[in-house]
Amino acid sequence: MKQKVYNRIARLYDILDLPFEYGRYKPLRGMLFEGLSGTLLDAGVGTGRNFPFYPEGSKITGIDFSTAMLKRAKQRRDKLGTAVDLLEMDVMEMDFADDSFDGIISTFLFCVLDADNQQPALEELRRVCVPGGTIRILEYAISEKPFQRFIMRLWAPWVRFAYGAACDRNTEQNLDAAGLELVEIRYLYKDIIKLLLVKPKSA
Numbered sequence: 001m002k003q004k005v006y007n008r009i010a011r012l013y014d015i016l017d018l019p020f021e022y023g024r025y026k027p028l029r030g031m032l033f034e035g036l037s038g039t040l041l042d043a044g045v046g047t048g049r050n051f052p053f054y055p056e057g058s059k060i061t062g063i064d065f066s067t068a069m070l071k072r073a074k075q076r077r078d079k080l081g082t083a084v085d086l087l088e089m090d091v092m093e094m095d096f097a098d099d100s101f102d103g104i105i106s107t108f109l110f111c112v113l114d115a116d117n118q119q120p121a122l123e124e125l126r127r128v129c130v131p132g133g134t135i136r137i138l139e140y141a142i143s144e145k146p147f148q149r150f151i152m153r154l155w156a157p158w159v160r161f162a163y164g165a166a167c168d169r170n171t172e173q174n175l176d177a178a179g180l181e182l183v184e185i186r187y188l189y190k191d192i193i194k195l196l197l198v199k200p201k202s203a
């Protein structure tokens with residue numbers, strides 16, 4: 001169960017991720033929130049790495065199904081004074097009313113969700129997103145470049161063991177069936193970190 005994986009790794013998560021956080025993720029996180037306002041959801045909030053980039057004046061909720069990751073997020077919230085409600089919840093079964101959020105962000109959550117969980121999770125995002133709202137999904141992709149691809153394949157067993165994650169999920173393939181429309185894919189770091197800009201399909 002992925003919850004166990006994250007409860008196990010929570011203590012070490014920020015330390016293990018540090019080189020990637022500073023080398024890759026930090027410059028990208030700010031971009032994710034550009035132009036967003038109103039009620040926002042950070043799905044799979046983890047230890048709260050997105051907190052410094054939340055737009056001021058928005059009403060933000062972060063959810064995660066790992067108690068231990070949320071505990072770290074709460075510590076970071078208190079330290080930074082971030083205005084965010086943190087709730088323990090599974091993204092596939094969220095306790096929010098339909099159309100609750102103007103914008104939804106998820107960073108490296110869909111790398112963790114197995115193939116058969118992608119569509120239910122996307123359907124939930126669509127359900128809680130207002131019509132005309134914005135969904136932004138940041139995730140890994142497997143490189144097309146042979147050497148980088150080889151390195152990623154080499155790391156894959158560790159990534160699966162430590163994070164329950166994989167780099168080759170192709171979340172965009174499940175958008176249409178979940179009632180979502182792909183607006184754009186932007187590669188933000190080489191050809192291995194991509195941002196999916198998504199919106200609910202109009203009725």
Ligand SMILES: C[S@@+](CC[C@H](N)C(=O)[O-])C[C@H]1O[C@@H](n2cnc3c(N)ncnc32)[C@H](O)[C@@H]1O
Nearest residue numbers: 006044045046049064065066069090091107108
């Ligand atoms: C790779 S971490 C990313 C954390 C954070 N978003 C970041 O950018 O650093 C993935 C997070 O998603 C959470 N997660 C995985 N599956 C989930 C699910 N079904 N519902 C809610 N959270 C989930 C994990 O507990 C973990 O905190």
